[in-house]
Structure formats: structure tokens, C-alpha cells
Amino acid sequence: MIAAFAGIFLCQLLGELLARAFNLPLPGPVLGMGLLFVGLLIRGGRTTHKGSRSHAVPVSLAAAADGLLGNLSLLFVPAAVGVMRYFDLLRANAVAIGVAVALSTILAMAATALTFQLLSRTLLSRRLPVKKS
Amino acid sequence: MIGNLLERSDLFVYLSASPLTWLTLTFIAYLVADRFSQASGRHPAVNLVALTAALVIVMLKVTGVSYETYFAGAQFIHFLLGPATVALAIPLYRNLERVKASALPILASLLVGSVTAIASAVLIGKFLGGSPELVASLAPKSVTAPIAMGLAEKTGGAPFLTAALVIATGIFGAIVLSPLMRLLRITDKEAVGMAAGVAAHGIGTARAFQIDSTAGAFSGIAMGLNGALTGVILPFLRPWLGF
Numbered sequence: 549m550i551a552a553f554a555g556i557f558l559c560q561l562l563g564e565l566l567a568r569a570f571n572l573p574l575p576g577p578v579l580g581m582g583l584l585f586v587g588l589l590i591r592g593g594r595t596t597h598k599g600s601r602s603h604a605v606p607v608s609l610a611a612a613a614d615g616l617l618g619n620l621s622l623l624f625v626p627a628a629v630g631v632m633r634y635f636d637l638l639r640a641n642a643v644a645i646g647v648a649v650a651l652s653t654i655l656a657m658a659a660t661a662l663t664f665q666l667l668s669r670t671l672l673s674r675r676l677p678v679k680k681s
Numbered sequence: 682m683i684g685n686l687l688e689r690s691d692l693f694v695y696l697s698a699s700p701l702t703w704l705t706l707t708f709i710a711y712l713v714a715d716r717f718s719q720a721s722g723r724h725p726a727v728n729l730v731a732l733t734a735a736l737v738i739v740m741l742k743v744t745g746v747s748y749e750t751y752f753a754g755a756q757f758i759h760f761l762l763g764p765a766t767v768a769l770a771i772p773l774y775r776n777l778e779r780v781k782a783s784a785l786p787i788l789a790s791l792l793v794g795s796v797t798a799i800a801s802a803v804l805i806g807k808f809l810g811g812s813p814e815l816v817a818s819l820a821p822k823s824v825t826a827p828i829a830m831g832l833a834e835k836t837g838g839a840p841f842l843t844a845a846l847v848i849a850t851g852i853f854g855a856i857v858l859s860p861l862m863r864l865l866r867i868t869d870k871e872a873v874g875m876a877a878g879v880a881a882h883g884i885g886t887a888r889a890f891q892i893d894s895t896a897g898a899f900s901g902i903a904m905g906l907n908g909a910l911t912g913v914i915l916p917f918l919r920p921w922l923g924f
Contacts, residue, residue, distance in 0.1 A: 553764070556764045556767045556768055557764060557767075559767045559770075560763050560764060560766075560767045563767070573828070573831070573909070573912035573913070574828070574908060574909055574912070575766075575825070575827040575828055575908070576763065577762070577763040577764070577766035577767055577827075578766060578825070578828075578905045578908055578909070580763070580766065580767040581766055581767050581768075581769050581770045581773070581901075581905055582770070582905075583767075583770075584767050584768075584770035584771075585770035585773055585774055587770075588770060588771075588774040589774070605771050605774060605775065609771065610771060612768065613768035613770075613771035613772070614771075616761060616764060616765040616768045617765060617768055617769070617771075617772065617890055617897065618890070619711075620765055620883065620886065620887035620890060621711075621729035621730050621733070621884070621887045622707075622708075622711045622729075622733070622758060623758055623759070623761050623762045623765055624730045624762070624848070624851070624883060624884050624887065625707055625710075625711060625730060625733045625734050625737065625755070625758065626707070626751075626752060626755035626756065626758050626759040627759060627762075627826060627844065627848060628730050628731065628733075628734035628848050628852070629734045629737045629738055629741070629748065629751060629752075629755065630748060630752070630844065630845070630848075631734070631845045631848050631849070632738045632741065632742075632748060633748050633841075633845075634841065634842060634845040637842060637845075638845060638849075641811060641812075641815055643809060644805075644806055644809035644810060644811040644815065645806075645811075645815070645819075645846065645849070647805060647809060648801075648802050648805040648806040648809065648811070648819050649802070649819075649822060649846060649849050649850050649853055650853055650857075651801065651805055652797075652798060652801040652802040652805055652819075652822070652823075652850075653798075653823070653850050653853050653854045653857065653880050653881060654857060654861060655797050655798075655801045656794050656795075656797045656798035656801065656823055656876075656879060656880035657794070657854065657857070657858065657861055657862075657876040657877070657879075657880040657881070658861065658865055658876070659790075659793050659794050659797040660790045660791070660793065660794030660797075660872075660875050660876040660879040660880060660903070661790070661862060661865060661867045661872040661873060661875065661876035662865060662867070662872075663786070663789055663790040663793040663794070664783075664786045664787070664789075664790035664869065664871065664872040664875045664876075665786075665867055665868075665869050665872040667785065667786040667789050667790070668783055668786040668869060668871070668872070671785065671786070
């Protein structure tokens with residue numbers, strides 16, 4: 549478990565360093581996710597039969613990741629509690645903020661999901677009858 | 682009342698100022714909220730982040746403890762957001778075949794969703810008479826807080842107002858995700874995940890993981906990619922949207 553956390557923290561640290569060294573617009577953790585992903589790709593480790601969908605991840609790393617992601621909601625709580633400092637500011641613009649956040653979130657979600665599903669089904673229906681080599 | 686009564690005791694002074702108290706209470710509030718969420722069958726309206734935060738805020742208000750004191754303890758939880766973001770590489774890797782097969786829909790829906798999120802927030806904010814500062818703070822509301830705050834600062838927004846708007850967007854998005862997808866007849870788990878990640882960043886991703894692990898994986902990708910894309914396209918959209 550310690551090795552898994554060391555690996556995750558190392559990826560984040562390298563991500564932070566890269567972001568600063570090259571003045572990248574991405575935060576360190578997002579770059580760290582990319583680094584860990586590339587690390588897993590390089591490691592490969594697909595000794596299972598061909599075509600299996602789930603790629604094997606080291607057990608301890610998988611456990612650490614599942615532990616963190618399984619309780620992702622908890623990790624946002626300290627930041628969410630921080631909203632209490634801006635209640636007055638939010639209340640002063642309640643209508644504009646409420647409508648803009650709600651409507652814009654709905655529109656963005658709908659646009660994303662509809663584009664994805666429409667496109668993936670169109671591609672799928674094209675792929676199925678005519679099998680490309 | 683209760684606060685005044687308690688303030689007289691030295692024990693309370695120690696307890697309320699101790700980081701351990703607030704770390705512990707955050708865990709307990711989360712467990713209580715999680716019970717509610719479970720009892721409701723993970724109903725989307727019973728949002729874990731919002732419910733836990735509400736419980737903590739009530740405790741802070743009743744005891745008169747400041748956010749700074751609270752955060753001295755809660756920072757240890759907050760700190761794990763970074764490693765959790767790194768850990769998103771694992772579901773991404775597990776779903777590699779699906780991601781590869783959906784590369785084009787991923788990129789297309791990301792672009793459409795990202796532009797929709799920025800443009801609609803700016804235009805609605807302006808239409809409702811929001812100040813230039815508020816509009817600039819609204820623009821990056823759909824991306825993860827560290828990116829959004831940096832972008833808001835560069836475009837004349839207020840970083841901490843942006844952080845509050847980002848949280849509000851995430852919580853609203855997490856609540857509305859399932860009913861909206863049902864309404865639009867979206868059945869692909871991948872599409873649900875993309876929508877959650879593009880529009881509602883990490884809090885949407887937390888909700889997507891509750892629904893399905895593939896949805897969670899796609900949401901994680903969408904969140905990371907949208908953070909990058911928003912940073913790139915926001916400067917180009919500004920003259921078009923006039924903010």
C-alpha cells in the first residue's frame with residue numbers, strides 16, 4: 549500500500565514540477581494522472597488472453613485508487629464548506645448566479661451527452677455492416 | 682446560546698481549536714450523510730458533498746468557529762484531492778479499449794460541451810445583468826477548481842468567487858445528472874460520464890462513479906481534458922462573447 553501511495557504521490561510531484569518548469573496551464577495532479585497513465589501503458593502487463601477489456605493494474609495500486617475514488621465526495625467537503633465564506637456575495641447576485649449556473653450546467657451536460665451518443669451510434673452503425681480490415 | 686454556554690469551558694476552547702476535532706467531525710458528518718444517501722438508494726437529490734458540507738457548516742455556525750480553524754483540520758482531507766486526481770489514471774487504463782473505440786465521440790462531445798458550458802454561462806450571466814467580474818468568474822465554472830481559479834484571475838474574475846461557483850456547479854450537476862440523462866434518453870454509460878465530467882468536473886465525477894465505474898472513468902477523462910481545453914479556448918472565446 550505504501551508503495552502504491554508513493555507511486556501516486558511521485559506522479560503528482562512530477563506533474564507539479566513539469567507544470568512549473570514549462571509554465572503549463574494544467575495543474576500538477578492532472579499532469580500526474582497523465583504520467584501514471586503513461587506508466588501503466590509502458591508497463592503493459594496484459595498477460596491475460598487477447599481481447600480482454602479490463603487491463604490488469606497492480607493489486608495494491610488498484611486498491612489505493614479505488615479507496616480514493618470510492619470516497620471522492622468526501623475529498624470535496626472542505627472546499628464545499630468554504631462556500632460559507634461567500635454566502636453574502638452569492639446572495640447578493642442570487643438570481644443571476646442561480647440561473648446561470650443551473651441553466652448552463654444543464655445545457656453543457658445535454659450538449660455533451662447528446663453529441664457523444666449520437667456520434668458513437670452513427671459510427672457504430674457504419675462500422676457494423678461494412679467490416680473494415 | 683449554546684455557543685455562549687460552551688465558550689466558557691476551557692475544554693471547548695481546546696476542542697474547537699484543535700484540527701483533530703474538525704477532521705473527526707468531517708468524517709462523522711460524511712458517514713451520517715452517506716447513511717442518508719444509502720437509505721435513499723443513492724438518490725441524486727441526496728448529494729453527499731452538499732449534505733456533508735451542510736452538516737459541517739451548521740456545526741461551525743452553532744459553535745462560532747471560523748472556516749480557517751476548520752480548514753486547519755480539514756486540509757488533510759483536502760490534500761488528498763491531488764492524489765485522487767492522479768488515481769483517475771487507473772479507471773482510465775482499465776477502460777482503455779472503450780476509450781480507444783470512442784476517441785472521436787470523446788473529442789467531439791468534449792469540444793461541444795466545453796464551448797456550450799463557457800458560452801451559456803457568460804451569455805446568461807450578462808443577460809441577467811451580472812457585473813463584468815461576475816461574468817468572468819462564471820466563464821470557467823465547469824472546470825476543476827485550481828484551473829478555474831487560475832483562468833478567472835487572468836480574465837478579470839475573482840478567484841475565490843469562482844471557487845464557490847465551481848462547487849455550486851459541481852453539486853448542481855451531480856444532482857441533475859441522472860434525471861437529465863433519463864429525460865434525454867441517454868443510455869450509454871460513456872455519454873453519461875462525459876456529460877458529468879465536462880459540465881460538473883470532480884463532483885460530477887464522484888456522482889458518475891456512484892452510477893457506474895465506466896461512467897466514472899469517462900467522467901475522469903472528460904474532467905481532465907476539459908480543464909486543458911478550457912484553458913486553451915477561453916482566450917479565443919472572450920472577444921466573441923464580449924467579456
